[in-house]
Amino acid sequence: MHAHIAREMEDRMGNYSQSWVISIALPVVLLAATVPAEAQRDFEPLFDKFNFRLEGSYVALSTQIRLDSELLGKGTTLSFEDDLDLGSSKVIPTLAFEWQIARRHKLGVRWQDISRSSSAQALTEIQWGDEIIPIDAAITLGFDVTQGFIDYAYYPWVKDRWAAGFGLGVRWMEIGATLGWESDVIQDEGSTEAQGTGPLPYIYFEYRRLLSDHWRLKAGLGWLQVTIGDINGAQWVGRLDIEYLLGRHWGFGLAGNLATVDVDWKGLQTESGESLYTGAINMDINDISFFLRFRF
Helix, strand or coil, X not given: CHHHHHHHHHHHHHHHHHHHHHHHHHHHHHHHHHCCCCXXXXXXXXXXXXXXXXXXXXXXEEEEEEEEECXXXXXXXXXXXXXXXXXXXXXXXXXXXXXXXXXXXXXXXXEEEEXXXXXXXXXXXXXXXXXXXXXXXXXXXXXXXXXXXXEEXXXXXXXXXXXXXXXXXXXXXXXXXXXXXXXXXCCEEEEEEEEEEEEEEEEEEEEEEECCCCEEEEEEEEEEEEEECCEEEEEEEEEEEEEEEECCCEEEEEEEEEEEEEEEEEEEECCCCCCEEEEEEEEEEEEEEEEEEEEC
């Protein structure tokens, strides 16, 4: 049942992903073709032509998931951190890359992979879709999240020491959860495995400034609420970093990143098609990162 739900989620999101990826990739390809290879770098050091960033990220996480059943009604909202004892923080590596295609055009990419697991005891009865997990059952949970951000920004305002612009972005998320339980009281056990992959688009704004010859500040904010078929969701993406430019090729600094998502998904069916499900996901992934940037 849950594997079928996951496949349906992936198929639907995969169809929508193509149009969003094309909408961002097409102008980037056209711009790359029109910009000569020997173009002057008169936008440095406000921008870098290319840069690669390696981050050590302290990530704070909050995850709430619910699965409703047409037969049994509204399911239990599970806080993975509070109810199932999943760790609420973790230190992970993060990779990022930026390409200043031309003076007013930039492409940025950021990637994270977060895996967590836990074991807990059901203190109350839990309804998860058509399954009922009894009180005092031993619960094990594995939860993996991979997220990547790709955004294109156009800067209509570019001055000597500051620039501001806007554009489009896509947050690509791949989520996998395995929930298992076992009860010695009623001598029963069960498990649920679900996964989904898909894009979450957003409108993106960015501002950057040279505070001095060596210090650079950058702030970005993305948001969008969208309804596509049976999917209704909203998200925020925020970034703020300050960096010390160490010579022509190196820099280091501190960054804060905010990423939220709130999605309701209706019309999910069992394999037999007898029941309809609604899934609800509310997730915050925020991090403080120390980074080292190579500029080239």
